Amino acid sequence: xxxxxxxxxxxxxxxxxxxxxxxxxxxxxxxxxxxxxxxxxxxxxxxxxxxxxxxxxxxxxxxxxxxxxxxxxxxxxxxxxxxxxxxxxxxxxxxxxxxxxxxxxxxxxxxxxxxxxxxxxxxxxxxxxxxxxxxxxxxxxxxxxxxxxxxxxxxxxxxxxxxxxxxxxxxxxxxxxxxxxxxxxxxxxxxxxxxxxxxxxxxxxxxxxxxxxxxxxxxxxxxxxxxxxxxxxxxxxxxxxxxxxxxxxxxxxxxxxxx
Amino acid sequence: xxxxxxxxxxxxxxxxxxxxxxxxxxxxxxxxxxxxxxxxxxxxxxxxxxxxxxxxxxxxxxxxxxxxxxxxxxxxxxxxxxxxxxxxxxxxxxxxxxxxxxxxxxxxxxxxxxxxxxxxxxxxxxxxxxxxxxxxxxxxxxxxxxxxxxxxxxxxxxxxxxxxxxxxxxxxxxxxxxxxxxxxxxxxxxxxxxxxxxxxxxxxxxxxxxxxxxxxxxxxxxxxxxxxxxxxxxxxxxxxxxxxxxxxxxxxxxxxxxxxxxxxxxxxxxxxxxxxxxxxxx
Numbered sequence: 001x002x003x004x005x006x007x008x009x010x011x012x013x014x015x016x017x018x019x020x021x022x023x024x025x026x027x028x029x030x031x032x033x034x035x036x037x038x039x040x041x042x043x044x045x046x047x048x049x050x051x052x053x054x055x056x057x058x059x060x061x062x063x064x065x066x067x068x069x070x071x072x073x074x075x076x077x078x079x080x081x082x083x084x085x086x087x088x089x090x091x092x093x094x095x096x097x098x099x100x101x102x103x104x105x106x107x108x109x110x111x112x113x114x115x116x117x118x119x120x121x122x123x124x125x126x127x128x129x130x131x132x133x134x135x136x137x138x139x140x141x142x143x144x145x146x147x148x149x150x151x152x153x154x155x156x157x158x159x160x161x162x163x164x165x166x167x168x169x170x171x172x173x174x175x176x177x178x179x180x181x182x183x184x185x186x187x188x189x190x191x192x193x194x195x196x197x198x199x200x201x202x203x204x205x206x207x208x209x210x211x212x213x214x215x216x217x218x219x220x221x222x223x224x225x226x227x228x229x230x231x232x233x234x235x236x237x238x239x240x241x242x243x244x245x246x247x248x249x250x251x252x253x254x255x256x257x258x259x
Numbered sequence: 260x261x262x263x264x265x266x267x268x269x270x271x272x273x274x275x276x277x278x279x280x281x282x283x284x285x286x287x288x289x290x291x292x293x294x295x296x297x298x299x300x301x302x303x304x305x306x307x308x309x310x311x312x313x314x315x316x317x318x319x320x321x322x323x324x325x326x327x328x329x330x331x332x333x334x335x336x337x338x339x340x341x342x343x344x345x346x347x348x349x350x351x352x353x354x355x356x357x358x359x360x361x362x363x364x365x366x367x368x369x370x371x372x373x374x375x376x377x378x379x380x381x382x383x384x385x386x387x388x389x390x391x392x393x394x395x396x397x398x399x400x401x402x403x404x405x406x407x408x409x410x411x412x413x414x415x416x417x418x419x420x421x422x423x424x425x426x427x428x429x430x431x432x433x434x435x436x437x438x439x440x441x442x443x444x445x446x447x448x449x450x451x452x453x454x455x456x457x458x459x460x461x462x463x464x465x466x467x468x469x470x471x472x473x474x475x476x477x478x479x480x481x482x483x484x485x486x487x488x489x490x491x492x493x494x495x496x497x498x499x500x501x502x503x504x505x506x507x508x509x510x511x512x513x514x515x516x517x518x519x520x521x522x523x524x525x526x527x528x529x530x531x532x533x534x535x536x537x538x539x540x541x
Contacts, residue, residue, distance in 0.1 A: 058439075058443060059443075060439055060443075077442070077447075078439065078442040078443040078447075079443070079445075080443065080444060080445040082443065083443060083444075084439065084440070084443045086436060086439075086440070088436065090434070090436040090437060090439065090440040091440075092437065092440070092441075092455070092458070093459075093535055093536065093537075094458040094459070094461070094535045094536070095458075095535075096535075103441075103444055103446070103454075104444035104445055104446075107441070107444055107445040107446035107450065107454070108445045135534065135535040136535075137535070137536075137537040151444065152443075152444075155444055155445065
């Protein structure tokens, strides 16, 4: 049996930005392979290149060197198969919840009846039926992020890229959305790449946590988790993992101190 | 005694509450009327005490306004001609405004979104901008002749820049995240202009149209200095040459009211169309 090619393959990817006179090494020699159905968390302090790596997978940025592949083909630009959920939602303020969710299907040229059917399904899925005809500015942060997730799912994305999506939400809402996201992931067998700076969030969600460190941004370690789901943040096992990952996350400080 | 007191209490409490509600309802209107009424009172005092002999009293102007609108008092050349003049001015205001929008919207969109168009047109447009509409009057009369065409052209020029500048601003200041969102949802290239840039720019464009229409009313007198027989500007110019100050003041009041009503209608329309925009409730 031939092994299927991975959904995402990042090999030796570096990204250099030129900011006026300064050269910024946002990402240095990153290697990462993601299989279909995985839930990956990218975690690290600011400046570690986690958002850059995510944006390269989305096709918003091109690598300065190295290769980013999806199903073995180079990622040349943004595509509906790779949906992005932004921290600040990036909903279209002039469209209602329904219209925001229907934006992708309509842009792809689906027939009106199909768009309606898809929208109905995903409005229901994220529990916003009562708010279907409301504009984004009338919604809470949590509801906005539900719309952002629904609009990506409604567009048949195989890979969902999430850039600190729950970072701006209060703790209660964040926990609810984490549960809902896991439920959707388990039901749909999506592949999720989720950027966060919270160790707890990463361990609660992911089946693999990729730890990144800054200066230059690089992948420090790749940590598969085999904690049973649903996970209990108060359990000893959870806290063991938290301790190990915490140490890895801060390893670059010690290296710098030693140097 | 004690019983009577407790019984009186709710009534006392209820009355201020009613008065408060009534006051809150009436407050905007009452406050808005204070300055105009003070001005009117000052006008009355000034004319009654003969501080000036060239300005008629408010009552005289009021009386003339009635004659101007429906006639039957003085029965001169201007009696019951208000609506003829108002209609003539409105046609120029809205015609000139529509013409301005027709030019300013596409030019603004091009200058805002296309670097080449910006380099080609922006310096020229900025250079022409400080020249007041009044300065264009002689040239306009040479180019478009005496009459309505010149009036159209000048009103159009007056309304052009606010529409242009707000359109440029609107199409340039679209949140870059929205382009990324659109492209990852499968909307790319020129489709983004219609699906992202235009809707995102509507609040600014709307502000430009509102300012432009206001300026169209503002320049109508200059526009009608070009020798048109009818129009509120023409009436004011006639009033000046005939030393009929009451005619001038009537013309001014009608322009003010017409401009005000037209602005309120535009704002009401905008509030309907821009329901989605949290900071658009003019």
